[in-house]
Amino acid sequence: MDLLRFIAPKRGAHAHCDIPCGVYDPAQARIEAESCYRIIEKYHASDDEVFRTRAIVVKEERAELVKHHIDVLWHDYFKPEHVEKYPDLHDTCWKASKAASSVKHSVNLDDAANLLALIDQIDEMWKGSGGPEKTRM
Numbered sequence: 001m002d003l004l005r006f007i008a009p010k011r012g013a014h015a016h017c018d019i020p021c022g023v024y025d026p027a028q029a030r031i032e033a034e035s036c037y038r039i040i041e042k043y044h045a046s047d048d049e050v051f052r053t054r055a056i057v058v059k060e061e062r063a064e065l066v067k068h069h070i071d072v073l074w075h076d077y078f079k080p081e082h083v084e085k086y087p088d089l090h091d092t093c094w095k096a097s098k099a100a101s102s103v104k105h106s107v108n109l110d111d112a113a114n115l116l117a118l119i120d121q122i123d124e125m126w127k128g129s130g131g132p133e134k135t136r137m
Contacts, residue, residue: 024077024135026123029069029096032062033119036103037112044107056107063104066115070096073122082129092121 039059043052074093083089096118102111126132 022135024073024131026073026119026126029066030119032065033115035062037116040107040109040112060104063100066100067097070100085129086125089125092118096122
């Protein structure tokens, strides 16, 4: 039996990063969401079907990253005391994740603008909970 197979983990685990670094920032989600918005604009401005197909693929990848970044903030950064301060925190994160799904499967600029507005709300909660001071260098 190959030694590496013998000592290799039987299960894999995935996290925001391999070491719980404590660095969180809604800007990661916002950058990906802005990319989605701009890609949708470019999609509508083009009549090149190859470009439009590529744009959809890239937009879907970026929207999936938005969902990931929102989930990391929601599940790893925000704590019960943050929910006490912001009772709509869970609902806002849930709506933002759903909005990212809408952006993923549409080319509607209104969907992308809605996602950006929800990320801004999450950003305000992050800032109001001390996020920049607690999680950034």
